[in-house]
Amino acid sequence: MSEPSLPTDAARPPSPPPLGLLAELTHRCPLQCPYCSNPLALERPKGELATDEWRRVLGEAADLGVLQLHLSGGEPTLRPDLEAIVAHAAQVGLYSNLITSGVALTEARLAALAHAGLAHVQISLQDTVAASADRLAHYQGAHARKLALAAAVRKAGLALTLNAPLHRHNVARTADFIELAVAIGARRLEVAHVQYYGWALANRAALMPTRAEVDASVRVVEAARARLKGILTIDLVLPDYYATRPKPCMGGWGRGIINVTPSGLALPCHAAQSIPGLVFDSVRARSLQEIWETSPAFAAFRGTGWMREPCLSCDRRERDWGGCRCQAFAVTGDARNADPACALSSHHADFTGAAAAEAASAPPEFRYRRFSGAPAVTVAE
Amino acid sequence: MAAIERAIIGEASRPRLARSVMLREDKARGAWRILAPERVFTPDPVAIEVLRLCDGQRDCAEIARVLALSYEADAGAILADILPMLQDLADKGVIEA
Numbered sequence: 001m002s003e004p005s006l007p008t009d010a011a012r013p014p015s016p017p018p019l020g021l022l023a024e025l026t027h028r029c030p031l032q033c034p035y036c037s038n039p040l041a042l043e044r045p046k047g048e049l050a051t052d053e054w055r056r057v058l059g060e061a062a063d064l065g066v067l068q069l070h071l072s073g074g075e076p077t078l079r080p081d082l083e084a085i086v087a088h089a090a091q092v093g094l095y096s097n098l099i100t101s102g103v104a105l106t107e108a109r110l111a112a113l114a115h116a117g118l119a120h121v122q123i124s125l126q127d128t129v130a131a132s133a134d135r136l137a138h139y140q141g142a143h144a145r146k147l148a149l150a151a152a153v154r155k156a157g158l159a160l161t162l163n164a165p166l167h168r169h170n171v172a173r174t175a176d177f178i179e180l181a182v183a184i185g186a187r188r189l190e191v192a193h194v195q196y197y198g199w200a201l202a203n204r205a206a207l208m209p210t211r212a213e214v215d216a217s218v219r220v221v222e223a224a225r226a227r228l229k230g231i232l233t234i235d236l237v238l239p240d241y242y243a244t245r246p247k248p249c250m251g252g253w254g255r256g257i258i259n260v261t262p263s264g265l266a267l268p269c270h271a272a273q274s275i276p277g278l279v280f281d282s283v284r285a286r287s288l289q290e291i292w293e294t295s296p297a298f299a300a301f302r303g304t305g306w307m308r309e310p311c312l313s314c315d316r317r318e319r320d321w322g323g324c325r326c327q328a329f330a331v332t333g334d335a336r337n338a339d340p341a342c343a344l345s346s347h348h349a350d351f352t353g354a355a356a357a358e359a360a361s362a363p364p365e366f367r368y369r370r371f372s373g374a375p376a377v378t379v380a381e
Numbered sequence: 382m383a384a385i386e387r388a389i390i391g392e393a394s395r396p397r398l399a400r401s402v403m404l405r406e407d408k409a410r411g412a413w414r415i416l417a418p419e420r421v422f423t424p425d426p427v428a429i430e431v432l433r434l435c436d437g438q439r440d441c442a443e444i445a446r447v448l449a450l451s452y453e454a455d456a457g458a459i460l461a462d463i464l465p466m467l468q469d470l471a472d473k474g475v476i477e478a
Contacts, residue, residue: 017409019421065409067416095403095416119401120418159401159418185385187474188418230387230472
């Protein structure tokens with residue numbers, strides 16, 4: 001494995017401002033979903049940014065050109081100052097999305113958030129069957145609470161998105177997720193096959209569906225999209241493992257999104273800390289603009305200057321930006337390699353083969369997402 | 382709770398921006414944007430003008446008449462142009478009627 005080397009200044013492309021800020025307000029969460037997108041090494045509550053620090057970061061984000069704020073976690077509603085943060089986002093002109101598990105939010109607090117200027121709420125559902133959903137979240141009664149909150153979001157007049165992370169335990173109920181979204185009155189549904197980084201990579205064998213199951217879910221979504229035009233928008237995210245070309249992860253490294261962790265580290269992607277050799281700046285020490293424009297971690301894989309073959313001469317290099325750097329590192333041992341999701345990668349056959357073999361075997365137990373539950377090593381190929 | 386139905390936009394519809402949608406200037410990039418759940422749309426100058434007239438009071442025929450004055454064009458022709466645009470915006474959840 002080699003450390004990522006930085007492109008020279010001459011090759012460093014300009015950095016147009018980001019559209020989105022993903023604010024991980026806390027890594028605390030009542031749920032323990034085995035596909036959590038947080039890093040395996042969760043940040044402790046003690047180091048979390050204070051209200052005034054978040055206010056400053058939001059102001060800097062708006063000045064930089066960020067338009068949308070995604071309030072995430074962990075579970076962002078565990079922050080008692082969420083109303084103040086939302087109010088400040090509205091004041092500086094940011095469009096705010098709340099990405100929540102929905103289990104810790106009362107109707108009264110939701111009304112206060114709406115009053116403070118919240119625009120949109122996204123609630124994740126683990127399954128359409130309560131017993132399975134609660135087992136996945138490792139939280140008794142979670143599903144019922146989520147459905148109650150979804151109804152409250154509609155009652156408050158806020159836009160509602162449901163997020164359905166798909167895997168082998170619920171992929172057969174893709175159509176049920178769609179029906180549930182329509183029945184609840186969501187206008188948007190994310191049918192999002194689990195992306196296998198971090199916790200999900202550690203649980204890959206426990207979660208991986210078969211290719212036939214994935215294909216069936218795609219057919220269900222395509223038929224529903226035609227039927228539900230103007231009623232429900234369905235965004236579909238496919239698992240990399242059955243793809244032939246990678247997705248443009250984060251819209252390209254350092255291109256569209258800044259992620260700020262609970263303690264204030266600015267990352268090009270929420271999983272970026274899994275790549276060794278990158279040094280991340282803190283919003284406590286530098287402004288977002290400085291970080292965006294000059295941080296070596298953001299420059300490391302921005303644009304195409306870092307690429308090697310097969311990305312370097314690929315006519316899709318400015319469409320998929322080489323795919324996911326974190327996945328390239330996790331699977332091939334070198335973050336500058338092509339994403340193994342790409343059929344042009346020399347690792348592609350092993351990559352898809354591993355998934356197919358795991359999907360065909362009985363699923364192992366989950367390793368639930370906990371502060372103390374991080375596996376010592378990530379899954380090797 | 383009543384099931385949601387697709388909004389069909391006709392000349393008597395009175396469209397307005399959906400509550401979860403913002404039309405705002407993007408000063409950093411010198412453009413206007415429609416901000417919606419997990420979406421950023423970039424409306425063209427005509428769409429911006431139409432959206433500014435979508436106040437929930439005017440119906441589409443009235444919106445076409447206002448535009449006809451500023452463009453010195455036939456209101457009927459403008460109506461025929463803007464109805465598909467408004468239907469598309471309704472299907473995307475940008476406007477309600």
